[in-house]
Amino acid sequence: MGRKVTVATCALNQWALDFEGNLQRILKSIEIAKHRGARYRLGPELEICGYGCWDHYHESDTLLHSLQVLAALLESPVTQDIICDVGMPVMHRNVRYNCRVIFLNRRILLIRPKMALANEGNYRELRWFTPWSRSRQTEEYFLPRMIQELTKQETVPFGDAVLATLDTCIGSEVCEELWTPRSPHVDMGLDGVEIFTNASGSYHMLRKAHARVDLVTMATTKNGGIYLLANQKGCDGDRLYYDGCAMIAMNGSIFAQGSQFSLDDVEVLTATLDLEDVRSYRAEISSRNLEASKVSPYPRVKVDFALSCHEDLLEPLSEPVEWKYHSPAEEISLGPACWLWDFLRRSQQWKRFVGAYQGLRVELGSSLGTLLLRGSAHTAFGWLFQAGFLLPLSGGVDSAATACLVYSMCRQVCEAVKDGNREVLADIRTIVDQPSYTPQDPRELCGRILTTCYMAGENSSRETCDRAKELAQQVGSHHLGLNIDPAVKAVVGIFSLVTGKSPLFAAHGGSSRENLALQNVQARVRMVVAYLFAQLSLWSRGARGGLLVLGSANVDESLLGYLTKYDCSSADINPIGGISKTDLKDFVQFCMESFQLPALQRCVCTCETTAVALKLTSACLGRSILVAPPTAELEPLASGQVSQTDEEDMGMTYAELSVYGRLRKLAKTGPYGMFCKLLVMWRDVCTPRQVADKVKRFFSKYSINRHKMTTLTPAYHAESYSPDDNRFDLRPFLYNTRWPWQFRCIDKQVLQLERRQQDLEGVD
Structure with missing residues (x-):
């Protein structure tokens, strides 16, 4: 006899403190789930x-408004006849907990911390919440009066319990609990829980999806x-992008x-599965059944409700699917582009306040009103009028990759509109300030969204200028295109006028x-000019x-501090x-092939012919964006050619930097x-002394420049070795840059290793 259940999980693009928007997205997800027949x-x-x-x-305030949203959910007819499992902070006995609130038909069944x-x-949950430490124990939680009036309950269970419906048993995990060595689903499964739920706030990092999928499938492979798994998606107003990946698994299969x-704010997954498949899968795992006979039971909250409805033998069951992974280059093309979209459209939403400030000016009718609108109001509300991005485009890999990300964003917007996403269409019409606009061509949309600017100086080469121009066209x-020399000479001239000294380049x-x-x-003049044009x-x-200014310093440059503050x-x-330089180059190669952007690899010198448009000759190898040696072009040219490269300046390669960072x-x-x-890692290519020199050079430069990390532009988090000082990399920014004790230990080891090598050679 079958016992078919339809269950739903979600990925929602929620926004911190956007209680109104968050409520609407939650309601929409519940509505979709019910429409598809889900009962959970x-x-x-x-x-x-x-x-x-x-x-x-x-x-x-955050606790209060969360309770108000919960009340609105309980009261809504949309939430009737389906078990709803929502996440919110809850204070219990003056302690804040990160909780699941599970309710059905205006009654709260369980609050599970x-x-x-x-x-x-990037996680700091212990800063705000306390973990529930009483395994398999519950207490009475006294509901706030606003909730009591709706549910007619004075108290509800609070703690580590499971739900026993008429046909199955459901247990909750919350995000990190899946990643711990002793995950709750193990003991819950041994105690007869058949449906595990995990509400996550898991952010994107390159190559992380594999671990997430493996954990879910393994959880049901061993225990049935x-x-x-539900997850946040989108930019929640910070450096992180939550990448969805909601999933439903059973018995080791997805x-x-x-x-x-994706640009969809609400995504709902449903699956119709047979509980008897779980029971038969578990029946033949004798080791599991032996453990189950000894497990301590969980408190059960009885629920007079069934997930399965009347038996329909013809109702089709969901079939297993093979998980489709993105390559790292594809992840870069999609994740940061979605992050850019959220920043752009959500800063745009403040346009609704423009009328209020214009009314304020009329009402005041004085110079004060003019000042508010022309001066301080523009400073305090600088994002009231955002309409796109400005990118300083240098002709190098990093700024080219950033331009490609905006282009990728435009491609996703056009695809979403083509697929009928009305929210995306409304947002893009607001951004371009045209109520009837419908984007169809990513290149045309990019022309409305993105302004690129090549800021030439006397040390800039013709090649980088041409590369930037060609990529912008594509x-x-x-x-x-503009020249910053007059501004640079003016600033240096001020110094010379005051001091009587005229500085010179080393050349x-x-x-x-x-x-x-x-x-x-x-x-620094380029930064000032970029903001002026933005x-x-x-x-x-x-x-x-106005335009948001985009930065394009990669994670390796930031790690070493190879940038001007x-x-x-x-x-x-x-x-x-x-994102590392290595991954960025792979991404640019991906864009060249997938987005048909030959400027990324094609040379722009006069020797190029149509026949070799995509094949570099040795004569022009250094002239394409993809293979040109990275250079800041801040020192004088030598015979018209670039004389300065990043890796020579740093004294190490980008590949080495990536190793140091990890x-x-x-x-x-x-x-x-x-x-x-x-x-050990470099034993075949470096002597111990060479390794020592490289390590000491890195740590010297790293510590000298560490103060720059405190001013890094908020950046998309992608690599696990980001030096972001604000959230991720909590290290000092004032060091003894000589590292005397540490370097002395290294030197001592080098001498010992060299003596050992000499002794071995003497024996030979």
């Missing part, structure tokens, strides 16, 4: 208030059962896969201090609005700031520990 609906972690509220969790909190990487990246951006006989200062002036370029074209690495947001962050090594690791 699971939502993501902390979906009512949004996961990324951070220190707002300490505010009583999270028992293992995420507190590593149905597993539902039966429903949600998208990892992605369709509105492209500007012209100047000192290293003069050389660095002259480079930094150029870089604020006024649309005005100069007769259009309303407050130069054009300073921007509003940086979509590639958490050892420093993931392996948690200091100078001596990194030296020991690299002795």
Whole structure:
């Protein structure tokens, strides 16, 4: 006899503190789930208030408004006749918990607090919440009066319990609990729980999806059962992008896969599965059954409700599916692009306040009103009129990759509109300020959204200028070319006027201090010019609005501090700031092939012919964006050619930087520990002394420049070794840059290894 149940899980693009929007998205997901026949609906972690509220969790307002949204859900007819499982913060006995609130037909069945909190990487849950530590125990939770009036309940169970419906048993995990060594689903499954639910707030990191899928499938392979995973999606107002990947699994197989990246605010997965398949799967695992006979029971909350309806033998069951993974290059093309879309459209939503401020000016009828609108109001509400992005386009890989991400965003917007996404259509019409506009061509849309700017100086080459211009033409951006020399000479002229001294580049006989200062002036002038054009370029074209400035410093440059503080690495947001140079090159190659952007690999020199448009000759190998050596172009040219490259300036390669970053962050090594690791890793290519020199060079430059990490532009988090000082990499920014004790330990080991080698050679 079958026992078919239809269950639903969700991926919702919730926004921190957007209680109105979050409520509507929750209701929409429940409505979709019911329409598809589901009798249980699971939502993501902390979906009512949004996961990324951070220190707002300490505010009583956040708790109050979450309760108000819960009341609205309980009262809504949409939530009737389906078990709803929602996430919100709850205070119990003056302690804040991250909870699941499970209710049915205006009655709360259980409040289940999270028992293992995420507190590593970008997570700081122990800062705001306390884990529930009483395994298999519940208490009475006294409901607030506003909820009592709706549910007619004075208290409800609060703690570690499971739901016993008329036909099955359901148990909850919350995000991190799936990743712990002793996950609750193990004991719950042994105690007869057949459906496990996991509400997550799991953010995107390159190559992370594999681990998430493996954990879910393994949970049901060893113990049997149905597993539902819900997740936040989208940008929650911070550096993170939550990548969905909702899924439904049973007995080690995936039966429903949600998208990892999409512009849909609400995504609901449903599956119709047979509980008897769980029971028969478990029946022949004798080791599991022996353990089950000894397990301590969970408190059961009895629910007079069944997930299965009348038996329909002809109703089709869901079939297993093979999980489709994105390559890292595809992940980069999709994740940061979706993140950019959320930033763009959500800053746009503030346009609804423009009328209020215009009314304020009319009402005041004085210079104060004019001041509010022309001066301080524009400063305080700088995102009231955003209408796109401005990107300084240098002709190098990093800024080219950033341009490709905006182009990828435009492609996704056009596809979403073509697929009938009315929310995306409404948002893009607001952004371009045209109520009847319908985007169809990504290149045309990019021309409305993206302004690129090549800022030439006397040290810029013709090749980088041409590369930037050609890429801009192919992605369709509105492209500007300008020369910053007058501004640079004016700034240096001020210094010379005051001091009577005129600094020179090293190539012209100047000192290293003069050389660095002259480079930094150029870089910082570019930042000032970028913001000037971001604020006024649309005005100069007769259009309303302003632009968000995009940065394009990669994670490896940030790790070493190979950037000028407050130069054009300073921007509003940086979509590639958490991506390594190696992954960026793979991404650019992917864009060249998938987006048909030959400018990324084609040379722009005069020797190029149509026949070799996509095949580089050795004569022009250094002239394409993809293979050109990275350069800041801040020092004088030599015979018209670039004389400065990034890797020569840094004294190390980008590939080496990637290794240093992972050892420093993931392996948690200091100078001596990194030296020991690299002795083995690089034993075939470096002597111990060479390894020591490389490690000491890295840590010296890293510590000298660590202060720059405190001012990094907010960047999309993608790599596990990001040096982001604000959330992810909590290290000092004032060091003893000589590292005397640590470097002495390294030198001592080098001498011992060299003596040992000499002794071995003497024996031979």
